[in-house]
Amino acid sequence: xxxxxxxxxxxxxxxxxxxxxxxxxxxxxxxxxxxxxxxxxxxxxxxxxxxxxxxxxxxxxxxxxxxxxxxxxxxxxxxxxxxxxxxxxxxxxxxxxxxxxxxxxxxxxxxxxxxxxxxxxxxxxxxxxxxxxxxxxxxxxxxxxxxxxxxxxxxxxxxxxxxxxxxxxxxxxxxxxxxxxxxxxxxxxxxxxxxxxxxxxxxxxxxxxxxxxxxxxxxxxxxxxxxxxxxxxxxxxxxxxxxxxxxxxxxxxxxxxxxxxxxxxxxxxxxxxxxxxxxxxxxxxxxxxxxxxxxxxxxxxxxxxxxxxxxxxxxxxxxxxxxxxxxxxxxxxxxxxxxxxxxxxxxxxxxxxxxxxxxxxxxxxxxxxxxxxxxxxxxxxxxxxxxxxxxxxxxxxxxxxxxxxxxxxxxxxxxxxxxxxxxxxxxxxxxxxxxxxxxxxxxxxxxxxxxxxxxxxxxxxxxxxxxxxxxxxxxxxxxxxxxxxxxxxxxxxxxxxxxxxxxxxxxxxxx
Numbered sequence: 429x430x431x432x433x434x435x436x437x438x439x440x441x442x443x444x445x446x447x448x449x450x451x452x453x454x455x456x457x458x459x460x461x462x463x464x465x466x467x468x469x470x471x472x473x474x475x476x477x478x479x480x481x482x483x484x485x486x487x488x489x490x491x492x493x494x495x496x497x498x499x500x501x502x503x504x505x506x507x508x509x510x511x512x513x514x515x516x517x518x519x520x521x522x523x524x525x526x527x528x529x530x531x532x533x534x535x536x537x538x539x540x541x542x543x544x545x546x547x548x549x550x551x552x553x554x555x556x557x558x559x560x561x562x563x564x565x566x567x568x569x570x571x572x573x574x575x576x577x578x579x580x581x582x583x584x585x586x587x588x589x590x591x592x593x594x595x596x597x598x599x600x601x602x603x604x605x606x607x608x609x610x611x612x613x614x615x616x617x618x619x620x621x622x623x624x625x626x627x628x629x630x631x632x633x634x635x636x637x638x639x640x641x642x643x644x645x646x647x648x649x650x651x652x653x654x655x656x657x658x659x660x661x662x663x664x665x666x667x668x669x670x671x672x673x674x675x676x677x678x679x680x681x682x683x684x685x686x687x688x689x690x691x692x693x694x695x696x697x698x699x700x701x702x703x704x705x706x707x708x709x710x711x712x713x714x715x716x717x718x719x720x721x722x723x724x725x726x727x728x729x730x731x732x733x734x735x736x737x738x739x740x741x742x743x744x745x746x747x748x749x750x751x752x753x754x755x756x757x758x759x760x761x762x763x764x765x766x767x768x769x770x771x772x773x774x775x776x777x778x779x780x781x782x783x784x785x786x787x788x789x790x791x792x793x794x795x796x797x798x799x800x801x802x803x804x805x806x807x808x809x810x811x812x813x814x815x816x817x818x819x820x821x822x823x824x825x826x827x828x829x830x831x832x833x834x835x836x837x838x839x840x841x842x843x844x845x846x847x848x849x850x851x852x853x854x855x856x857x858x859x860x861x862x863x864x865x866x867x868x869x870x871x872x873x874x875x876x877x878x879x880x881x882x883x884x885x886x887x888x889x890x891x892x893x894x895x896x897x898x899x900x901x902x903x904x905x906x907x908x909x910x911x912x913x914x915x916x917x918x919x920x921x922x923x924x925x926x927x928x929x930x931x932x933x934x935x936x937x938x939x
Contacts, residue, residue, distance in 0.1 A: 470599045475602075528649070564620075608621075701775060720734060721796075752779070
């Protein structure tokens with residue numbers, strides 16, 4: 429038995445060994461990307477449909493209440509993971525004793541976090557002067573236990589690139605949560621529908637992950653050699669915490685000063701802005717990180733894969749964000765309804781942040797895959813301080829002031845973060861800029877033309893679905909045409925298409 433499997437039961441051997449993955453790493457990576465994007469498309473449809481339905485069954489105040497509670501709950505949630513899932517994926521060699529020890533650490537911390545959240549419920553209610561938040565917070569606290577049960581199992585599945593199993597679990601769990609929320613909202617449970625959706629999703633996900641991953645933890649060991657993994661995870665958690673604080677301070681300040689109505693509009697606009705980014709970046713990250721980690725000792729291959737992954741997420745994400753900006757009024761009306769028209773200006777002002785958000789995973793991929801989470805934490809603290817100052821100043825102009833400030837500051841701060849992440853790596857900022865140029869130029873150019881068409885030719889919203897469909901058709905055609913006329917655009921698109929064809933052929937052979 430090799431050193432990396434010492435102390436691990438033979439039946440779990442395949443969960444720790446990754447040597448067999450390198451034989452066809454490119455095919456596994458591309459296939460995993462296609463599977464996870466397809467699954468994310470299903471999740472996008474679920475989110476889109478559930479948002480449209482629930483926005484008509486629930487009031488902005490209901491979303492505002494959940495937004496107030498989840499700011500605090502989401503912050504402490506990072507303690508249940510402690511960055512140890514990423515440590516399990518990034519580690520070149522790992523064994524049963526180490527993963528078992530990490531499992532019990534995750535579960536113990538998750539139970540402690542659940543207790544802390546429950547104890548904080550009265551304080552959260554008093555802070556916002558909203559008694560209903562006490563019961564909401566208690567309900568959300570239960571989710572931490574289910575989360576702690578799944579951290580290492582999900583990490584092992586990702587380490588082995590079993591993306592199909594993970595995708596099925598995520599889609600099914602979300603479907604259960606959405607159905608639960610719609611039924612509850614229809615029965616008049618108001619904000620409780622959103623709480624039950626989160627609980628049902630977490631519970632279903634935990635059951636699914638344990639069924640998909642047959643690994644079972646042993647007893648924790650004091651000398652299992654997890655010290656470096658805890659340091660890696662600690663720095664990653666530190667970054668996640670300060671990043672979460674800076675990302676949610678806007679919600680806290682708006683809710684505290686302006687109440688649930690403004691917060692509900694802002695939170696829903698922000699959520700809608702992030703929706704396409706999350707549907708693309710999260711699944712590609714789940715594929716990219718294991719692949720980049722396996723290539724960390726091969727700088728040329730690492731760089732090529734990194735830029736290709738960046739090109740993929742921006743080619744998919746940027747046109748969606750730009751289209752949503754160009755047709756903002758129609759998107760809000762169709763998805764949320766007439767009562768949410770107040771979110772339109774907020775939605776528009778947040779769009780610059782959303783546009784660069786299509787590649788906000790770029791620095792994180794570098795820090796995590798190369799094991800440099802200490803640098804990740806340091807830059808996170810610096811940027812958190814700047815973003816917090818911006819929010820504190822801008823909140824005096826209400827939600828609209830915060831949206832404007834965030835939309836302007838985020839592109840600048842993200843550029844600084846990417847530049848810092850490339851120090852002492854084979855990556856270059858100019859190469860990154862060259863990679864995103866074509867999708868950025870095509871997305872913005874198509875958006876400007878569609879806005880002109882809407883203003884001068886098709887201003888009517890009488891048939892909303894048809895108007896939006898026409899916008900989408902015009903935008904898609906313009907995006908493709910601009911890509912083709914740009915230098916090297918045709919060759920790049922053909923390369924992407926060849927990858928898709930290869931995946932289709934492989935899928936056909938499997939079936």
